[in-house]
Amino acid sequence: MVAPQLPHRVTDGFDGLYGLEVTDFEDGVVRARVEVRDELKQPAGLVHGGVYCAAAESLASMATYLAVQADGLTAMGLSNHTSFVRPILAGTIHAEARRRHRGRTTWLWEVDFSDDDGRLCATSRVTIAVRQPPAAG
Amino acid sequence: MVAPQLPHRVTDGFDGLYGLEVTDFEDGVVRARVEVRDELKQPAGLVHGGVYCAAAESLASMATYLAVQADGLTAMGLSNHTSFVRPILAGTIHAEARRRHRGRTTWLWEVDFSDDDGRLCATSRVTIAVRQPPAAG
Protein backbone atom coordinates (compact mmCIF):
# COMPACT_ATOMS: atom_id res chain seq x y z
CA MET A 1 0.00 0.00 0.00
CA VAL A 2 1.31 3.43 -0.92
CA ALA A 3 -0.15 6.85 -0.17
CA PRO A 4 -3.02 7.29 -2.62
CA GLN A 5 -3.31 9.85 -5.40
CA LEU A 6 -6.01 12.21 -4.18
CA PRO A 7 -8.95 12.35 -4.32
CA HIS A 8 -8.93 8.57 -4.18
CA ARG A 9 -12.14 6.55 -4.48
CA VAL A 10 -11.43 3.14 -2.94
CA THR A 11 -12.64 0.41 -5.30
CA ASP A 12 -11.83 -2.79 -3.45
CA GLY A 13 -13.11 -4.52 -0.36
CA PHE A 14 -15.46 -3.05 2.21
CA ASP A 15 -14.30 0.54 1.68
CA GLY A 16 -15.23 0.14 -1.98
CA LEU A 17 -18.59 -1.40 -1.08
CA TYR A 18 -19.81 1.53 1.01
CA GLY A 19 -17.88 4.12 -1.00
CA LEU A 20 -14.98 5.74 0.83
CA GLU A 21 -13.22 8.56 -0.98
CA VAL A 22 -10.03 9.93 0.58
CA THR A 23 -9.60 13.63 -0.17
CA ASP A 24 -6.66 14.85 1.94
CA PHE A 25 -3.73 13.06 3.43
CA GLU A 26 -1.17 14.77 5.63
CA ASP A 27 0.90 13.55 8.53
CA GLY A 28 -1.57 13.20 11.38
CA VAL A 29 -4.66 14.39 9.50
CA VAL A 30 -6.74 12.54 6.92
CA ARG A 31 -9.97 13.72 5.32
CA ALA A 32 -12.49 11.71 3.36
CA ARG A 33 -16.12 11.66 2.26
CA VAL A 34 -18.88 9.19 1.61
CA GLU A 35 -21.85 9.98 -0.63
CA VAL A 36 -25.14 9.05 1.03
CA ARG A 37 -27.31 6.59 -0.88
CA ASP A 38 -30.16 4.29 0.10
CA GLU A 39 -27.79 1.32 0.41
CA LEU A 40 -26.09 3.05 3.37
CA LYS A 41 -29.24 3.52 5.43
CA GLN A 42 -30.94 1.78 8.29
CA PRO A 43 -34.69 1.05 8.23
CA ALA A 44 -35.71 4.53 9.46
CA GLY A 45 -33.95 6.21 6.53
CA LEU A 46 -30.91 7.55 8.36
CA VAL A 47 -27.31 6.75 7.50
CA HIS A 48 -26.51 3.50 9.33
CA GLY A 49 -24.20 3.91 12.30
CA GLY A 50 -21.93 1.24 10.89
CA VAL A 51 -20.97 3.51 8.00
CA TYR A 52 -19.38 6.05 10.35
CA CYS A 53 -17.65 3.27 12.28
CA ALA A 54 -16.28 1.74 9.09
CA ALA A 55 -14.95 5.01 7.71
CA ALA A 56 -13.31 5.91 11.03
CA GLU A 57 -11.68 2.49 11.23
CA SER A 58 -10.34 2.77 7.68
CA LEU A 59 -8.90 6.26 8.00
CA ALA A 60 -7.13 5.55 11.27
CA SER A 61 -5.79 2.18 10.15
CA MET A 62 -4.69 3.39 6.75
CA ALA A 63 -2.90 6.46 8.07
CA THR A 64 -1.13 4.51 10.80
CA TYR A 65 -0.11 1.76 8.41
CA LEU A 66 1.28 4.16 5.82
CA ALA A 67 3.37 5.82 8.54
CA VAL A 68 4.84 2.71 10.16
CA GLN A 69 5.34 0.37 7.21
CA ALA A 70 8.66 2.00 6.35
CA ASP A 71 9.92 0.65 9.68
CA GLY A 72 8.70 -2.84 8.85
CA LEU A 73 5.76 -2.57 11.23
CA THR A 74 2.10 -3.24 10.70
CA ALA A 75 -1.07 -1.62 12.05
CA MET A 76 -4.25 -3.26 13.31
CA GLY A 77 -7.43 -1.89 14.83
CA LEU A 78 -7.80 -2.51 18.57
CA SER A 79 -10.99 -0.64 19.27
CA ASN A 80 -13.48 1.76 17.73
CA HIS A 81 -15.82 3.85 19.86
CA THR A 82 -18.25 5.89 17.81
CA SER A 83 -20.82 8.27 19.31
CA PHE A 84 -23.79 9.37 17.21
CA VAL A 85 -25.05 12.87 17.85
CA ARG A 86 -27.08 13.92 14.79
CA PRO A 87 -28.50 11.85 11.93
CA ILE A 88 -27.63 12.35 8.27
CA LEU A 89 -30.35 11.61 5.72
CA ALA A 90 -28.89 12.87 2.46
CA GLY A 91 -25.90 14.56 0.88
CA THR A 92 -22.31 13.81 1.80
CA ILE A 93 -20.68 12.53 4.99
CA HIS A 94 -17.50 14.49 5.63
CA ALA A 95 -14.84 12.79 7.76
CA GLU A 96 -11.74 14.23 9.39
CA ALA A 97 -9.34 11.99 11.28
CA ARG A 98 -6.81 13.60 13.62
CA ARG A 99 -4.05 11.73 15.40
CA ARG A 100 -4.10 12.33 19.13
CA HIS A 101 -1.22 10.07 20.16
CA ARG A 102 1.65 8.37 18.39
CA GLY A 103 3.11 5.78 20.73
CA ARG A 104 5.55 2.98 20.15
CA THR A 105 2.80 0.33 20.28
CA THR A 106 -0.45 2.29 20.15
CA TRP A 107 -1.77 5.18 18.08
CA LEU A 108 -4.93 7.03 18.99
CA TRP A 109 -7.17 8.86 16.51
CA GLU A 110 -10.27 11.01 16.80
CA VAL A 111 -12.46 11.04 13.71
CA ASP A 112 -15.21 13.64 13.36
CA PHE A 113 -18.08 13.33 10.91
CA SER A 114 -20.10 16.29 9.73
CA ASP A 115 -22.93 16.89 7.29
CA ASP A 116 -23.08 19.35 4.38
CA ASP A 117 -23.89 22.14 6.84
CA GLY A 118 -20.75 21.47 8.85
CA ARG A 119 -22.60 20.16 11.91
CA LEU A 120 -20.99 17.42 13.96
CA CYS A 121 -22.96 14.19 13.38
CA ALA A 122 -20.72 11.49 14.85
CA THR A 123 -17.29 11.19 16.42
CA SER A 124 -15.07 8.14 16.76
CA ARG A 125 -12.12 7.28 18.90
CA VAL A 126 -10.04 4.62 17.19
CA THR A 127 -7.11 2.85 18.83
CA ILE A 128 -4.63 1.23 16.47
CA ALA A 129 -2.02 -1.29 17.56
CA VAL A 130 1.42 -1.02 15.95
CA ARG A 131 3.13 -4.40 15.86
CA GLN A 132 5.82 -6.50 14.28
CA PRO A 133 4.21 -8.32 11.37
CA PRO A 134 3.62 -12.09 11.72
CA ALA A 135 6.88 -13.98 11.21
CA ALA A 136 5.73 -15.48 7.93
CA GLY A 137 4.68 -12.07 6.63
CA MET B 1 -41.20 -3.06 11.42
CA VAL B 2 -42.36 -6.39 12.83
CA ALA B 3 -40.33 -9.22 14.27
CA PRO B 4 -38.84 -11.05 11.27
CA GLN B 5 -39.55 -14.61 10.15
CA LEU B 6 -36.33 -16.47 10.91
CA PRO B 7 -33.79 -16.98 9.52
CA HIS B 8 -34.19 -13.57 7.94
CA ARG B 9 -31.73 -12.28 5.35
CA VAL B 10 -32.04 -8.49 5.32
CA THR B 11 -32.36 -7.29 1.74
CA ASP B 12 -32.61 -3.52 2.09
CA GLY B 13 -30.28 -0.75 3.08
CA PHE B 14 -26.86 -1.16 4.67
CA ASP B 15 -27.72 -4.44 6.39
CA GLY B 16 -28.61 -5.85 2.98
CA LEU B 17 -25.42 -4.46 1.46
CA TYR B 18 -23.05 -6.27 3.82
CA GLY B 19 -25.36 -9.24 4.31
CA LEU B 20 -26.90 -9.51 7.77
CA GLU B 21 -28.96 -12.63 8.45
CA VAL B 22 -30.90 -12.76 11.72
CA THR B 23 -31.21 -16.34 12.99
CA ASP B 24 -32.71 -16.11 16.50
CA PHE B 25 -34.81 -13.51 18.17
CA GLU B 26 -35.88 -13.76 21.80
CA ASP B 27 -36.53 -11.14 24.43
CA GLY B 28 -33.10 -9.83 25.34
CA VAL B 29 -31.08 -12.08 23.01
CA VAL B 30 -30.64 -11.84 19.26
CA ARG B 31 -28.37 -13.98 17.09
CA ALA B 32 -27.27 -13.37 13.53
CA ARG B 33 -24.58 -14.25 11.02
CA VAL B 34 -22.71 -12.66 8.14
CA GLU B 35 -21.02 -14.71 5.44
CA VAL B 36 -17.46 -13.54 4.79
CA ARG B 37 -16.69 -12.48 1.23
CA ASP B 38 -14.01 -10.33 -0.35
CA GLU B 39 -16.29 -7.28 -0.37
CA LEU B 40 -16.26 -7.28 3.46
CA LYS B 41 -12.49 -7.15 3.82
CA GLN B 42 -9.89 -4.50 4.47
CA PRO B 43 -6.67 -4.31 2.40
CA ALA B 44 -4.81 -6.97 4.44
CA GLY B 45 -7.50 -9.56 3.74
CA LEU B 46 -9.20 -9.58 7.14
CA VAL B 47 -12.86 -8.84 7.74
CA HIS B 48 -13.12 -5.04 8.05
CA GLY B 49 -13.77 -3.79 11.58
CA GLY B 50 -16.72 -1.81 10.33
CA VAL B 51 -18.62 -5.00 9.55
CA TYR B 52 -18.65 -5.99 13.22
CA CYS B 53 -19.63 -2.47 14.24
CA ALA B 54 -22.47 -2.40 11.73
CA ALA B 55 -23.89 -5.76 12.75
CA ALA B 56 -23.73 -4.87 16.45
CA GLU B 57 -25.48 -1.57 15.80
CA SER B 58 -28.24 -3.26 13.81
CA LEU B 59 -28.96 -6.04 16.28
CA ALA B 60 -29.11 -3.74 19.29
CA SER B 61 -31.21 -1.10 17.51
CA MET B 62 -33.59 -3.59 15.95
CA ALA B 63 -34.20 -5.50 19.16
CA THR B 64 -34.75 -2.34 21.19
CA TYR B 65 -37.06 -0.87 18.58
CA LEU B 66 -39.19 -3.99 18.30
CA ALA B 67 -39.60 -4.01 22.08
CA VAL B 68 -40.51 -0.34 22.60
CA GLN B 69 -42.58 0.47 19.51
CA ALA B 70 -45.72 -1.01 21.11
CA ASP B 71 -45.47 1.83 23.62
CA GLY B 72 -45.17 4.40 20.86
CA LEU B 73 -41.47 4.91 21.47
CA THR B 74 -38.55 4.84 19.10
CA ALA B 75 -34.93 3.66 19.42
CA MET B 76 -31.76 5.30 18.20
CA GLY B 77 -28.10 4.41 18.55
CA LEU B 78 -26.14 6.61 20.96
CA SER B 79 -22.79 4.88 20.89
CA ASN B 80 -21.02 1.79 19.65
CA HIS B 81 -17.74 0.63 21.15
CA THR B 82 -16.29 -2.38 19.40
CA SER B 83 -13.07 -4.12 20.45
CA PHE B 84 -11.27 -6.37 17.99
CA VAL B 85 -9.45 -9.33 19.48
CA ARG B 86 -8.94 -11.86 16.68
CA PRO B 87 -9.22 -11.49 12.91
CA ILE B 88 -11.59 -13.50 10.72
CA LEU B 89 -10.43 -14.31 7.19
CA ALA B 90 -13.07 -16.72 5.90
CA GLY B 91 -16.24 -18.57 6.81
CA THR B 92 -19.07 -17.07 8.82
CA ILE B 93 -19.19 -14.32 11.44
CA HIS B 94 -21.50 -15.39 14.25
CA ALA B 95 -23.07 -12.63 16.35
CA GLU B 96 -24.90 -12.82 19.63
CA ALA B 97 -26.42 -9.70 21.18
CA ARG B 98 -27.41 -9.78 24.84
CA ARG B 99 -29.25 -7.00 26.62
CA ARG B 100 -27.44 -5.87 29.75
CA HIS B 101 -29.77 -3.07 30.83
CA ARG B 102 -33.31 -2.03 30.01
CA GLY B 103 -33.83 1.48 31.32
CA ARG B 104 -36.57 3.99 30.71
CA THR B 105 -34.39 6.09 28.40
CA THR B 106 -31.35 3.91 27.69
CA TRP B 107 -30.81 0.26 26.80
CA LEU B 108 -27.38 -1.33 26.90
CA TRP B 109 -26.32 -4.33 24.78
CA GLU B 110 -23.21 -6.45 24.56
CA VAL B 111 -22.66 -8.12 21.20
CA ASP B 112 -20.10 -10.90 20.86
CA PHE B 113 -18.71 -12.06 17.52
CA SER B 114 -17.13 -15.45 17.03
CA ASP B 115 -15.67 -17.41 14.14
CA ASP B 116 -16.59 -20.91 12.94
CA ASP B 117 -14.41 -22.36 15.71
CA GLY B 118 -16.36 -20.51 18.38
CA ARG B 119 -13.49 -18.18 19.30
CA LEU B 120 -14.29 -14.64 20.38
CA CYS B 121 -13.19 -12.28 17.60
CA ALA B 122 -14.81 -8.97 18.53
CA THR B 123 -17.15 -7.60 21.16
CA SER B 124 -19.31 -4.48 21.05
CA ARG B 125 -21.04 -2.43 23.67
CA VAL B 126 -23.96 -0.60 22.09
CA THR B 127 -26.01 2.06 23.89
CA ILE B 128 -29.46 2.71 22.48
CA ALA B 129 -31.56 5.74 23.37
CA VAL B 130 -35.29 5.16 23.82
CA ARG B 131 -37.24 8.31 23.00
CA GLN B 132 -40.58 9.78 22.08
CA PRO B 133 -40.70 9.89 18.28
CA PRO B 134 -40.45 13.32 16.62
CA ALA B 135 -43.80 15.14 16.85
CA ALA B 136 -44.42 14.93 13.12
CA GLY B 137 -43.67 11.21 13.07
Place this chain on the structure above:
Amino acid sequence: MVAPQLPHRVTDGFDGLYGLEVTDFEDGVVRARVEVRDELKQPAGLVHGGVYCAAAESLASMATYLAVQADGLTAMGLSNHTSFVRPILAGTIHAEARRRHRGRTTWLWEVDFSDDDGRLCATSRVTIAVRQPPAAG
Protein backbone atom coordinates in the same frame (compact mmCIF):
# COMPACT_ATOMS: atom_id res chain seq x y z
CA MET C 1 -24.94 24.25 42.93
CA VAL C 2 -23.71 27.56 41.54
CA ALA C 3 -20.71 28.27 39.36
CA PRO C 4 -17.71 28.21 41.68
CA GLN C 5 -15.39 31.08 42.56
CA LEU C 6 -12.14 30.19 40.83
CA PRO C 7 -9.74 28.62 41.46
CA HIS C 8 -12.02 26.35 43.46
CA ARG C 9 -10.63 23.45 45.47
CA VAL C 10 -13.50 20.99 45.99
CA THR C 11 -13.65 20.00 49.64
CA ASP C 12 -16.56 17.56 49.76
CA GLY C 13 -17.21 14.08 48.49
CA PHE C 14 -15.04 12.14 46.09
CA ASP C 15 -13.72 15.22 44.30
CA GLY C 16 -12.49 16.47 47.66
CA LEU C 17 -10.96 13.10 48.47
CA TYR C 18 -8.70 12.94 45.41
CA GLY C 19 -8.27 16.71 45.21
CA LEU C 20 -9.97 18.35 42.24
CA GLU C 21 -9.31 22.06 41.76
CA VAL C 22 -11.33 23.87 39.09
CA THR C 23 -9.33 26.72 37.57
CA ASP C 24 -11.36 28.00 34.59
CA PHE C 25 -15.00 27.84 33.77
CA GLU C 26 -16.46 29.14 30.51
CA ASP C 27 -19.41 28.03 28.42
CA GLY C 28 -18.25 24.79 26.83
CA VAL C 29 -14.74 24.71 28.33
CA VAL C 30 -13.68 23.82 31.86
CA ARG C 31 -10.13 23.49 33.15
CA ALA C 32 -8.95 21.91 36.37
CA ARG C 33 -5.91 20.37 38.02
CA VAL C 34 -5.06 17.65 40.49
CA GLU C 35 -1.83 17.62 42.46
CA VAL C 36 -0.12 14.23 42.31
CA ARG C 37 0.54 12.57 45.66
CA ASP C 38 1.20 8.99 46.75
CA GLU C 39 -2.45 8.45 47.66
CA LEU C 40 -3.38 8.84 43.97
CA LYS C 41 -1.06 6.13 42.70
CA GLN C 42 -1.35 2.49 41.69
CA PRO C 43 1.17 -0.10 42.90
CA ALA C 44 3.77 0.67 40.19
CA GLY C 45 3.99 4.31 41.26
CA LEU C 46 2.00 5.88 38.41
CA VAL C 47 -1.10 8.00 38.83
CA HIS C 48 -4.03 5.54 39.00
CA GLY C 49 -6.21 5.50 35.89
CA GLY C 50 -9.26 6.04 38.05
CA VAL C 51 -8.07 9.54 38.92
CA TYR C 52 -8.31 10.66 35.29
CA CYS C 53 -11.70 8.96 34.92
CA ALA C 54 -13.01 10.64 38.05
CA ALA C 55 -11.85 14.12 37.08
CA ALA C 56 -13.29 13.77 33.57
CA GLU C 57 -16.61 12.60 34.98
CA SER C 58 -16.76 15.52 37.40
CA LEU C 59 -15.91 18.24 34.91
CA ALA C 60 -18.39 17.06 32.30
CA SER C 61 -21.18 16.49 34.81
CA MET C 62 -20.63 19.73 36.66
CA ALA C 63 -20.50 21.86 33.51
CA THR C 64 -23.59 20.24 32.03
CA TYR C 65 -25.50 20.55 35.27
CA LEU C 66 -24.66 24.21 35.75
CA ALA C 67 -25.87 24.91 32.21
CA VAL C 68 -29.19 23.04 32.33
CA GLN C 69 -30.35 23.59 35.90
CA ALA C 70 -31.79 26.98 35.01
CA ASP C 71 -34.27 25.09 32.82
CA GLY C 72 -35.20 22.77 35.68
CA LEU C 73 -33.24 19.89 34.21
CA THR C 74 -30.65 17.64 35.74
CA ALA C 75 -27.50 15.97 34.41
CA MET C 76 -26.25 12.44 34.96
CA GLY C 77 -23.26 10.54 33.62
CA LEU C 78 -24.09 7.86 31.04
CA SER C 79 -20.63 6.70 30.09
CA ASN C 80 -16.97 7.51 30.51
CA HIS C 81 -14.34 6.18 28.12
CA THR C 82 -10.82 7.09 29.14
CA SER C 83 -7.72 6.16 27.14
CA PHE C 84 -4.32 6.22 28.83
CA VAL C 85 -1.39 7.18 26.62
CA ARG C 86 1.42 8.31 28.92
CA PRO C 87 1.90 7.85 32.66
CA ILE C 88 2.27 10.68 35.15
CA LEU C 89 4.51 10.08 38.18
CA ALA C 90 4.76 13.48 39.81
CA GLY C 91 3.73 17.11 39.54
CA THR C 92 0.29 18.26 38.47
CA ILE C 93 -2.38 16.68 36.28
CA HIS C 94 -3.86 19.35 34.02
CA ALA C 95 -7.37 18.74 32.70
CA GLU C 96 -9.28 20.51 29.96
CA ALA C 97 -12.86 19.55 29.18
CA ARG C 98 -14.38 20.68 25.89
CA ARG C 99 -18.00 20.21 24.94
CA ARG C 100 -18.38 18.47 21.59
CA HIS C 101 -22.17 18.26 21.43
CA ARG C 102 -25.06 19.93 23.22
CA GLY C 103 -28.21 17.98 22.45
CA ARG C 104 -31.64 18.07 23.98
CA THR C 105 -31.07 14.82 25.89
CA THR C 106 -27.35 14.14 25.58
CA TRP C 107 -24.20 16.22 25.92
CA LEU C 108 -20.82 14.95 24.81
CA TRP C 109 -17.48 16.08 26.26
CA GLU C 110 -13.85 15.37 25.47
CA VAL C 111 -11.48 15.81 28.39
CA ASP C 112 -7.73 15.92 27.79
CA PHE C 113 -5.17 15.40 30.53
CA SER C 114 -1.61 16.61 30.26
CA ASP C 115 1.47 16.66 32.47
CA ASP C 116 3.61 19.63 33.49
CA ASP C 117 5.41 19.44 30.13
CA GLY C 118 2.13 19.77 28.23
CA ARG C 119 2.19 16.22 26.87
CA LEU C 120 -1.12 14.41 26.40
CA CYS C 121 -1.35 11.68 29.05
CA ALA C 122 -4.98 10.58 28.92
CA THR C 123 -8.16 11.56 27.12
CA SER C 124 -11.77 10.87 28.09
CA ARG C 125 -15.02 10.91 26.22
CA VAL C 126 -17.86 11.51 28.65
CA THR C 127 -21.54 11.28 27.71
CA ILE C 128 -23.95 13.10 30.00
CA ALA C 129 -27.70 12.54 29.98
CA VAL C 130 -29.89 15.61 30.44
CA ARG C 131 -33.19 14.69 32.04
CA GLN C 132 -36.21 15.92 33.91
CA PRO C 133 -35.42 15.52 37.60
CA PRO C 134 -37.27 12.75 39.50
CA ALA C 135 -40.84 13.85 40.30
CA ALA C 136 -40.19 14.12 44.02
CA GLY C 137 -37.07 16.22 43.42
Place this chain on the structure above:
Amino acid sequence: MVAPQLPHRVTDGFDGLYGLEVTDFEDGVVRARVEVRDELKQPAGLVHGGVYCAAAESLASMATYLAVQADGLTAMGLSNHTSFVRPILAGTIHAEARRRHRGRTTWLWEVDFSDDDGRLCATSRVTIAVRQPPAAG
Protein backbone atom coordinates in the same frame (compact mmCIF):
# COMPACT_ATOMS: atom_id res chain seq x y z
CA MET D 1 3.23 -8.17 43.94
CA VAL D 2 1.88 -11.56 44.88
CA ALA D 3 -1.68 -12.83 44.90
CA PRO D 4 -3.26 -11.37 48.03
CA GLN D 5 -4.59 -13.24 51.07
CA LEU D 6 -8.36 -12.87 50.82
CA PRO D 7 -10.36 -10.91 51.70
CA HIS D 8 -7.72 -8.25 51.17
CA ARG D 9 -8.38 -4.61 52.04
CA VAL D 10 -5.90 -2.54 50.02
CA THR D 11 -4.20 -0.03 52.32
CA ASP D 12 -1.87 1.86 49.99
CA GLY D 13 -2.29 4.30 47.15
CA PHE D 14 -5.52 5.17 45.42
CA ASP D 15 -7.14 1.79 46.02
CA GLY D 16 -6.55 2.34 49.71
CA LEU D 17 -7.93 5.87 49.53
CA TYR D 18 -11.34 4.89 48.15
CA GLY D 19 -11.37 1.52 49.86
CA LEU D 20 -11.03 -1.47 47.55
CA GLU D 21 -11.39 -4.89 49.17
CA VAL D 22 -10.62 -7.93 46.99
CA THR D 23 -12.75 -10.91 48.01
CA ASP D 24 -12.16 -13.62 45.37
CA PHE D 25 -9.34 -14.26 43.02
CA GLU D 26 -9.39 -17.04 40.44
CA ASP D 27 -7.88 -17.33 36.99
CA GLY D 28 -9.98 -15.04 34.84
CA VAL D 29 -12.41 -13.90 37.54
CA VAL D 30 -11.85 -11.41 40.36
CA ARG D 31 -14.43 -10.13 42.81
CA ALA D 32 -14.20 -7.15 45.12
CA ARG D 33 -16.29 -4.69 47.08
CA VAL D 34 -16.23 -1.08 48.14
CA GLU D 35 -18.21 0.22 51.12
CA VAL D 36 -20.16 3.35 50.25
CA ARG D 37 -19.42 6.40 52.39
CA ASP D 38 -19.91 10.13 51.91
CA GLU D 39 -16.34 10.58 50.71
CA LEU D 40 -17.16 8.48 47.61
CA LYS D 41 -20.11 10.58 46.48
CA GLN D 42 -20.73 13.31 43.93
CA PRO D 43 -22.69 16.44 44.85
CA ALA D 44 -26.14 14.85 44.30
CA GLY D 45 -25.41 12.14 46.85
CA LEU D 46 -24.78 9.23 44.46
CA VAL D 47 -21.60 7.19 44.32
CA HIS D 48 -19.24 9.09 42.01
CA GLY D 49 -18.75 7.48 38.60
CA GLY D 50 -14.99 7.61 39.11
CA VAL D 51 -15.24 5.05 41.90
CA TYR D 52 -16.55 2.40 39.51
CA CYS D 53 -13.92 3.34 36.93
CA ALA D 54 -11.15 3.11 39.49
CA ALA D 55 -12.21 -0.27 40.84
CA ALA D 56 -12.58 -1.70 37.32
CA GLU D 57 -9.14 -0.42 36.38
CA SER D 58 -7.56 -1.94 39.47
CA LEU D 59 -9.13 -5.37 39.18
CA ALA D 60 -8.28 -5.78 35.52
CA SER D 61 -4.73 -4.46 35.92
CA MET D 62 -4.01 -6.45 39.04
CA ALA D 63 -5.31 -9.73 37.62
CA THR D 64 -3.44 -9.32 34.37
CA TYR D 65 -0.23 -8.35 36.11
CA LEU D 66 -0.34 -11.27 38.52
CA ALA D 67 -0.81 -13.63 35.55
CA VAL D 68 1.96 -12.32 33.29
CA GLN D 69 4.67 -11.32 35.75
CA ALA D 70 5.95 -14.91 35.93
CA ASP D 71 6.92 -14.49 32.26
CA GLY D 72 8.77 -11.26 33.00
CA LEU D 73 6.04 -9.15 31.48
CA THR D 74 4.19 -6.15 32.83
CA ALA D 75 0.61 -4.91 32.49
CA MET D 76 -0.67 -1.40 31.91
CA GLY D 77 -4.14 0.02 31.37
CA LEU D 78 -4.87 1.14 27.81
CA SER D 79 -8.49 2.13 28.13
CA ASN D 80 -11.45 2.04 30.49
CA HIS D 81 -15.00 2.45 29.25
CA THR D 82 -17.55 2.50 32.04
CA SER D 83 -21.31 2.78 31.49
CA PHE D 84 -23.53 3.87 34.37
CA VAL D 85 -27.00 2.38 34.44
CA ARG D 86 -28.31 2.75 38.00
CA PRO D 87 -27.08 4.90 40.88
CA ILE D 88 -25.95 3.55 44.24
CA LEU D 89 -26.61 5.71 47.31
CA ALA D 90 -25.71 3.46 50.21
CA GLY D 91 -24.50 -0.01 51.17
CA THR D 92 -21.82 -1.90 49.30
CA ILE D 93 -20.65 -1.81 45.68
CA HIS D 94 -20.06 -5.36 44.48
CA ALA D 95 -17.64 -5.81 41.58
CA GLU D 96 -16.99 -8.84 39.41
CA ALA D 97 -14.29 -8.75 36.75
CA ARG D 98 -14.32 -11.41 34.03
CA ARG D 99 -11.61 -11.85 31.44
CA ARG D 100 -13.00 -11.85 27.91
CA HIS D 101 -9.75 -12.18 25.97
CA ARG D 102 -6.20 -13.19 26.77
CA GLY D 103 -3.99 -12.16 23.88
CA ARG D 104 -0.26 -11.95 23.54
CA THR D 105 -0.26 -8.14 23.80
CA THR D 106 -3.76 -7.25 24.95
CA TRP D 107 -6.17 -8.57 27.59
CA LEU D 108 -9.79 -7.56 27.70
CA TRP D 109 -11.94 -7.51 30.83
CA GLU D 110 -15.58 -6.82 31.56
CA VAL D 111 -16.29 -5.62 35.07
CA ASP D 112 -19.87 -5.57 36.37
CA PHE D 113 -20.94 -3.57 39.42
CA SER D 114 -24.08 -4.37 41.38
CA ASP D 115 -25.77 -3.06 44.50
CA ASP D 116 -26.87 -4.97 47.60
CA ASP D 117 -29.99 -6.12 45.74
CA GLY D 118 -27.93 -7.64 42.94
CA ARG D 119 -29.01 -5.10 40.33
CA LEU D 120 -26.52 -4.09 37.65
CA CYS D 121 -25.42 -0.50 38.35
CA ALA D 122 -22.39 -0.02 36.09
CA THR D 123 -20.29 -2.05 33.70
CA SER D 124 -16.75 -1.43 32.50
CA ARG D 125 -14.72 -2.68 29.60
CA VAL D 126 -11.04 -2.45 30.46
CA THR D 127 -8.26 -3.09 27.95
CA ILE D 128 -4.87 -3.95 29.43
CA ALA D 129 -1.63 -3.89 27.46
CA VAL D 130 0.86 -6.67 28.18
CA ARG D 131 4.40 -5.52 27.49
CA GLN D 132 8.06 -6.10 28.10
CA PRO D 133 9.01 -3.99 31.13
CA PRO D 134 11.18 -0.91 30.55
CA ALA D 135 14.81 -1.97 30.03
CA ALA D 136 15.96 -0.38 33.26
CA GLY D 137 13.18 -2.08 35.24
